[in-house]
Amino acid sequence: MSNAMKNTGKVTARILSALSGVVGDRARNRPVKVERSLPTKGDSVAGPWLIARKTASLVLDGERNSVYSPSCIFEGLRALSLGASGDTAAELAQLTGSHSLKGDWLGLENSERWAYPSYKGRIATGIWLDKSAAPEKIFENACAREGIPVARIELTRPGAGDEISRWISDMTEGLLSPRIDPGPEALACVASVLYLKDAWKDSFDKNLTKRKCFHAVTGDIKADFMVDENKLEVSDGSSGTVVNLPLSAGAIMMILLPREGLSLSEVILEGSALSSIEHFNGQKELVELHLPKFTCETVIGRIPEILSKIGFSTAEMPDLCRMTGKAHTPTSYAHGAKISIDEDGLEAGAYFAVCAAAGLPSRVEIPPKPRKIVLDRPFLYAVVSRTGQPMFIGSVAKPESEDSAWYSRASHSQEDGADELVFNDEEIPDVCRIILREELSTYRFEIICKIYGVLERSIMLDGYWEALDTYKAMKRDLTAWAVMGGDERTDREEWCRNFVAKWLYTRSG
Structure with missing residues (x-):
């Protein structure tokens, strides 16, 4: 049996065993459409959008597919700040804020009102300390206050990273399985994960999916385009057209199609695109949307360099004395994310890992004529939580789908x-x-x-x-x-x- 088949089986077994309860027509057990209003942003956390604005041009690439999670990075840095002192604590406070986060700040908790019974959404953080680490009481109290579990293990022994790797895999339902290797000098490892599996508020009709031309930078290719006609919120700005595609539980996939004559690379470097998404103010229109199916997985390199450019100048040698008992320990970082969309909905996951003193691998009316939005050239997207936070941000330069052979x-x-x-x-x-x-x-x-x-x-x-x-x-x-x-x-x-x-x-x- 192939490794691909083994991995697929393990992932599916975990997903199926975790699903419980079905909402639907009691006779046929089919999905029921539940009408619900989307929540307003209200007093949202500022950190994820700050990180998104500062990192997008450093991470995204207009000529290849890429995806990352500002919210996952924010959560990991916020946990790291609990053990930081001196300049490191001040720098992290500028990026993440100094106030405590309580409750479901991303709006991921389940609700009986939601239409998709297989919905899963979670953000989680874990901290692993080697037995030689000497954390201060103030750090332990802060972790307890924030609800972040701290495990004491022999982090330096061979294979110790397998426990962290399994935790990331389990928390992302097997979607991501990075290899974490803290190394023989490890003192601490901090890991955060974000996972979302949800259906579209109004699903795409598979009968309407057709193979059509996508105008990639490297030349035209064939891609599977999903088609739907519905009332969607749309806004036109200097960077291009932003269209909101709601998910069943209140999150939104916000897609920016650059205006004609403006490349995706120019939009990313110019920087106003994320502002158009963050401060979106659109109007509902009848839209005929053509959206290509795609799958993208990215591992981000140069993390210390990126963090240094956005204000965390001590990233490579942070002062984590409150967590480890030692100041200015050499520290490595890893961030990976994956997203897949099809006619049914979206599945996405991300992890952010920090290891101190070690290394990580780098309906029936006569409707008006709909506005037609065809995403047949490179575009930018963000998956925004129902509390208004950027969970995932990515670029599609060339759609790649696992279904291309079918x-x-x-x-x-x-x-x-x-x-x-x-x-x-x-x-x-x-x-x-x-x-x-x-x-x-x-x-x-x-x-x-x-x-x-x-x-x-x-x-x-x-x-x-x-x-x-x-x-x-x-x-x-x-x-x-x-x-x-x-x-x-x-x-x-x-x-x-x-x-x-x-x-x-x-x-x-």
Whole structure:
């Protein structure tokens, strides 16, 4: 069995085991559209936007895809400040503020009112101290006040970073699995994570997704464009057009399409684009939105250099005496993020790790004619929390989707008199096919997998959202099969046995 398949299985198992409760039509267990108003920003925390404004031009690249999380960096630096003294404490206070944060400051906590039962949102921080570290009482009290757990372990032993790596992986539902290696001289490690999985407030119709041309800087390419016609908030400014795409739980994906004649690189360097997003003041319009599906994962390098440029000049040798008992310890940093969007919604995760004295790898009316917004050239986006904070910021220079090899045969279709409704029917031509359908007589959901000439099996599930998540996970495994199909080293019979054992026996209803 391939490593890709093993990892996919572990991720999916964790996601499915964590999901609980289903909101929907009680008879059919389908999603219910819940109307809710989006909250106002109110008195929001200033730090994440300050970090976003200072770092965007240093991190984002107009000629390649990139994504990072100002809120995750903010949370990690805020935890670091609890153990800082002297100039380091003053510099971090300028970036993160000196006041305590209490409650759900990103608005991520779950609520029964939210429409998507598989919703997950969390921001978390952990601190690991080596047994040789000598933290001050003021640091321990501050961590207790902020609700940040502190673990005492032998941080210097080989493999000690595996515990931190597993924590990051678990907190991001397996979306990110960085290798953390504190090293033999480690005194402390601080890690923060941010994870969001949510559906669009109004989902895209998969039948309308079409392959069309995207005008990348390096030349035109084909991409899968999702299409929706809806009333969305839109604003036009000097940098371009900003359109808001709401998620079911109140967060928003805000997308800036640079005006004609202005490149994404120019927009990023000019700096006003983030201001247009942060201080967005748009009006609702009927919009025909064309948005390419994409997946992007980025590991940011040069973190000390970036932090130094935004005001943390002691980043490489900070004074963390209150945390470690030693002043001016050499410190390394790592930040990574991943985001994926499709017709159903968005999944994104990020981590920020700091290691002292060690190293880390670097509807039915006659509507008005809609405004047409086609994101067929490089654009900027931000995923903003329902409290107005920048959770993720990224650039799309060339859409790359995990679904690029798949072609849709049918979606949400039902033949006259048939006792089943097909939700998804996708195929990699001449390789494999996967179908998700509902048996209308029993209100149960069936997933059918076909590897042409090799395998054809099916499983039954009771809930729509569990069936959809399982469908996507099985599809990732089939993608791995297609990718390694030409590798003569692959034991195809063993792969199929493992696939059947993983999905078609243990998941059967």
